[in-house]
Amino acid sequence: MLNSNSNSSAVENSNVAKSRPLTSQRIPIKQIDSQTSGKIHIRQQKGYFQRIRTGMNSLLVALFFLLPFISYQGRQAILFNISEQQFIFFGTTLWPQDFTILAWIFIAAAFLLFFATVFWGRVWCGYLCPQTAWTFMFVWIEERIEGSSNKRLALDKAPMSLKKASKRISKHLAWGAIALLTGCGFIAYFIPARELYLDILTFEASFWIATWVWFFAICTYLNAGWMREQMCLHCCPYARFQSVMFDANTKTVTYDASRGESRGPRKRKQETDLGDCVDCNLCVDVCPTGIDIRNGLQYECINCGACVDACNQTMEKFGYKTNLISYASENELVDKAVPFYESYKFLGYGIAALIMLAVIGFDISSRSAIELNVIRDRQTLYRETLTDAIENSFTLKIRNKTQQARHYQIYVSGNNSYQLAGKSRVLIEAGEQLDYPVTVSADLNALDKSRNEITFVVAEQHSHSQVAQNSSFFSPI
Known part of the structure; x- marks a missing residue:
């Protein structure tokens, strides 16, 4: 935002440096209305x-x-x-x-x-x-x-x-x-x-x-x-x-008041005690938000550089040094530029961004192309067969998260007597979820308690991709 005191101070310093009368070079302090009025007709600018x-x-x-x-x-x-x-x-x-x-x-x-x-x-x-x-x-x-x-x-x-x-x-x-x-x-x-x-x-x-x-x-x-x-x-x-993230080393579109003031019109190659700003107002005409960058840093500035190109063209026409308006930091204007790696904000945000990118990489690398959800039959815990076998029913919700059809193999583990009834090889289309009912049987004599752990494994054929989920196998013991 506009800081009239800082602008006046900068002008005074420049006047001393240039040995100009202070009273004739001081910029009058005035209240700047940051709100633009009327429609802005942006002047086309090249550069x-x-x-x-x-x-x-x-x-x-x-x-x-x-x-x-x-x-x-x-x-x-x-x-x-x-x-x-x-x-x-x-x-x-x-x-x-x-x-x-x-x-x-x-x-x-x-x-x-x-x-x-x-x-x-x-x-x-x-x-x-x-x-x-x-x-x-x-x-x-x-x-x-x-x-x-x-x-x-x-x-x-x-x-x-x-x-x-x-x-x-x-x-x-x-x-x-x-x-x-x-x-x-x-x-x-x-x-x-x-x-x-x-x-x-x-x-x-x-x-x-x-x-x-x-x-x-x-x-x-x-x-x-x-x-x-x-x-x-x-x-x-x-x-x-955005101004909260600025510091003295942030490069923004900046007007060098110590060099430009006091501003005023003049003819080319005319000797004058005025500053380099010829007050052509082109920096305002080309600004998309209609501000005058010479009033200091303002939140309306979008750093598009249009005023930089306009001012540089004017400086070249008058034979003055370019970059009266330029991308510069506050420290650069007073010759106190600090290397960017010494800025705590710069390092802090950079490290935080690297950490987030590392988290993204880890999340993507650990992501499985198969999703499995095992749901037990809620109607019956178990069934006894005539051959002294115990059966439990499950529904496997298997989702193929790829964009191609895939063949998957289903395995069960947890007890050597577990046997999967029916087909153990399924085909799932791209992006589809298959609700696949399965029955697992086990020898009653091989079960040592009423609730046993069972693990379902779904593996993609001809690939190392697989996913597993635990569930419970119940028996009358």
């Missing part, structure tokens, strides 16, 4: 950081739409199949009981985000956040149809006419098409993509599928087309707590 942002946003959008169309082993590679309660990810199927893995993944992702924030500030917001990607996409469409930021502002003030109406209708139709495509792209992670797009385009989708597609389409249209920076300023919780 080094904008090429990075555009490339990463384009990659994000492309992956979002294309991933559901990737097939693996004859099935959609990534699919949250809610109806069958399974999450398919490139040959691995996670069931509700495996969702602890997803929980660990989300926790690890949070620590990685905190880890990046300590070092680079809100770099996620500026370069990878879907809200930023879709907002810039909608702004790009708006600029192609209505023109530059100045033309869009003039169009807003102009009275309604046929030309204005045609531009507005064209823009909103384009926004609507992108929003509908985005709604389909999101639901394609829950419904097979090829079926979904065909059903939507032919108007054959079911009521609930169509409802969810249109719901997310409307959300996209409102968020990226209308709310835009308001999502970052008021709805996103990350904007509120």
Whole structure:
């Protein structure tokens, strides 16, 4: 947030360094309203950081739409199949009981985000956040149809006419098409993509599928087309707590007040006692959230680097040193840069992220591709046969958690006289659960107590994968 005292102090130090009169160089203290008013018309900006942002946003959008169309082993590679309660990810199927893995993944992702924030500030917001990607996409469409930021502002003030109406209708139709495509792209992670797009385009989708597609389409249209920076300023919780993770070594988009003040316009190559900031206001015009970075660190800044590129272009035109606005830490501004590995927050979040990744690896490696649940017959504890044998009935619930049909062999252990009646070899289709009733018999003379331990083992043929579960075998003794 804005710190007027720190800015004034920095300016005073710079004035002493440059031997300028202090009274003429002091920045007047004023209250800054962090709330932007009116619609922000972002000015298009090109440059080094904008090429990075555009490339990463384009990659994000492309992956979002294309991933559901990737097939693996004859099935959609990534699919949250809610109806069958399974999450398919490139040959691995996670069931509700495996969702602890997803929980660990989300926790690890949070620590990685905190880890990046300590070092680079809100770099996620500026370069990878879907809200930023879709907002810039909608702004790009708006600029192609209505023109530059100045033309869009003039169009807003102009009275309604046929030309204005045609531009507005064209823009909103384009926004609507992108929003509908985005709604389909999101639901394609829950419904097979090829079926979904065909059903939507032919108007054959079911009521609930169509409802969810249109719901997310409307959300996209409102968020990226209308709310835009308001999502970052008021709805996103990350904007509120990210400052807690900052320290003096966090690199954020920063204005070097000691070098830039006192600011003021001037002609090129003009001798002046002013600072390097020519007060062109481009850093404000290109900002997606409409802030003035020269007022100091503010929670609205998403670290997209647009103001850095704009300022560097201006500095080059005037023959000044670049990076008046740059990614810099508080310590770097006062030449007290500390190596990142000496930051306790940086090390703490990094270690926590590594621990979470190790937990995920252990959880995945210990995960079995077979699930077994043994249920005893609740009607009868045991049955006696004419041959002095004791029989117990069980139901084996065996789930094949892979995406291919598998043959399984059933074994029993615990007493040498246990014998499994019926077939001990079963075939279970991909992702299916088989309720398999079995009867186990034992010689009465071989049993030494009324309740004996029995272990059921289900092993996949031609594989080392197996699972076991204990139960009880009852007899009249």
